[in-house]
Amino acid sequence: MRSLRLRTAVAAAMAVGAMAVVAACGSGDSSSTSTGAGTSGGSTGAAASGEPVTLTWWHNATNDPLKTLWGKIAKDYEGANAGVTIKVQPIQNEQFTTKIPLALQGDDFPDVYQQWGGGQQATQVQSGKVADITDQVAPWIGDIGGIADGWKTDGKQYGVPYSQHVVGFWYRKDLFEKAGITEPPTTLDELNADVQKLKDAGIAPIAIGAKDRWPAAFWWEYFALRACATDTMQQALANVDFSDECFVKAGEDMKAFMDTKPFQDGFEGTTAQQGAGSSAGMVANGKAAMELQGTWNPYVMSDLTEDKELFSKLGWFPFPEVEGGAGDPHAALGGGDGFSCTTKQADACAAFLEYLVSPEVQKQLVSSGATTLPVNPEAASAITEPTVKDIQSYVNDTPFMQTYFDVALPTDIGQAVNDAIADFTVGQGSPEDVVAAVR
């Protein structure tokens, strides 16, 4: 009895120690799983000279259809390029933030890995192990247009996007009809009126997954895009300085909008994508009329409902115009998914990325439903959904596409902004506090 109790105490003391291990391991020991990267040669340019090359590929597609498709594309590429072997390793999205720093600290890093560009990429470039592929991509990067600039750091290309996203409103046509709304709103006043109509009809107007923070950030960032002139916006993000008045106005506009209580009950604790009670789940199941979300949202929704007819019930409209702002009324918020190369196999990796943005692969991405908007305009013909065609043409026509702030800014500041916006959204802090988070 006694020694048992002692052992419990010792176990507890060990638990204290283990906590420190967790804490310390987290802070950057490079004991990540062995990937076998670089085991075959490791000389750059191996692909060109026909020597065998093994590329380790970390991507975030742990679900179908993309998971299967990436596997097939890797096989296709191996078939067409003798000597190239691709080790495909799907890694859960949330794990990238921990796995990449650990991998880049050591020598066991992947050759190709998921990359969202912007400030996060710039942070990773500091490791010295992300490859500058400006020269390798020069012949073909022009094919995919301006979106590739989001994967530049200090003017050099450190990654290549394969899909494009834009944030807008996904709404239920049936619920809009029920509330007597005939046309999607184009101005903030119209949106306010529609919110009231939906409330009168007993429908939660707008779902938001504020618990996850980034969905709340979409709102504030769009208000900022409408309040701030394009030049001001670009300068502010480049200099990490939000002192311009327009950013305070963005918060005030958002506050005025939120004072109408447009969000679902308990939105402060709602997740964005998990379960039927999440914001995406609510719209998917007809519990809320609309949600400001990225182009991926219909695919998220379809996993959260039994409704096979969901797609036909969904419509899309861009963020409305806001009166009195200096921003372009059609500027859009968005981003994309891409990949970076690391230094060991930069040439072989860049060649593989060229394949990923080729019309051949891009069309497969679209037609399988894995990607909503391709980066290669030649693949746009593969889009069949009328709603997605509308989005594609909106993106083509937008005068200015702003990358999500948390991606565009250095990681620590981007996340601090997300936190400040999320706090502001749930009623803690002022418009000035959000601006103060950027320092």
Added chain:
Amino acid sequence: MSADLASRPARRATVRRAARHRLLARRRLELALLLGPALLLFGAFVLAPIGIAAYYSLHEWSGFGPISDFVGFDNYRRAFEDDVFRGAISHNLIIAGLSLLIQLPLAIALALLLNRRLRGQGALRLIVFAPYVLSEAITAVLWLLLLQPDGAVDQTLQAVGLGGLVQPWLADRDIVLYTMFAVVTWKYIGFGIILLLAGLQGIPSELRDAAAIDGASPWQATRYVILPLLGPTIRIWIFLSIIGSLQLFDIVWIMTGGGPAGSSATMATYLIDRGFRRYQFGYGSAVAVILFLICFVFALLYQRYALRRDTRGALAQGVG
């Protein structure tokens, strides 16, 4: 013959000395074999990481590139100046305090109840202990779903006419911490009960009988005989409970991520958030070191002042 007789004790002594030497050598080998690997692992995976974390904590470091930006104790100062971190410390302390005030009496009461011979005792014990078997992640997801607005909890309350009690459990900044505490209690109460039941089993029934013969009421027998004898078990429970409260992470991280607006953040969720989500590995390490020191100092003091009496005998016997 006589020579033989004379030399016998001497030889016996030599033999005994040699045997003792062999025994000592064997003992040392045994110690090295049994303790060596454990010590090595302990050093490599407990002590060294603590040291490394302390080293990181003195630098500003994004997790990439060389660690060169030495900032001294700046990270520590920043942590204690941050409202969110101070809030997190107070949340940990509130959870620990509530555990002592609510969980402990509840666990003792239920343990005393379950210690009596009653019908379905086994089944009751199983039910009470079941949540402890679930992992924290499963518990968190389970309750996340149950506590959705208009979810199972709200509907149950409405069905029994307590609809007025329905709250935005995970969304209201003034309530969410207590929701967390309720879930933690649901999960860990069974562990406390099992621990206390084991303690109760160790108390001879003769003592209660003797008290009864001396005219003690059942309440008096419980209060003055049983509870004092349960002291060592209660003290261990308090130790485990406070350490657990200070390190609370999984349930909170999954259910709220520390939100809304930091109102349910704990030291551990804050540490992971700053370290891994914001890539502030130096700062995150500083928070980790603070968390470690708080737990460590508490553990030492508690061992020194509260547990010494309970473990002294065990230590002496254990080594002998």
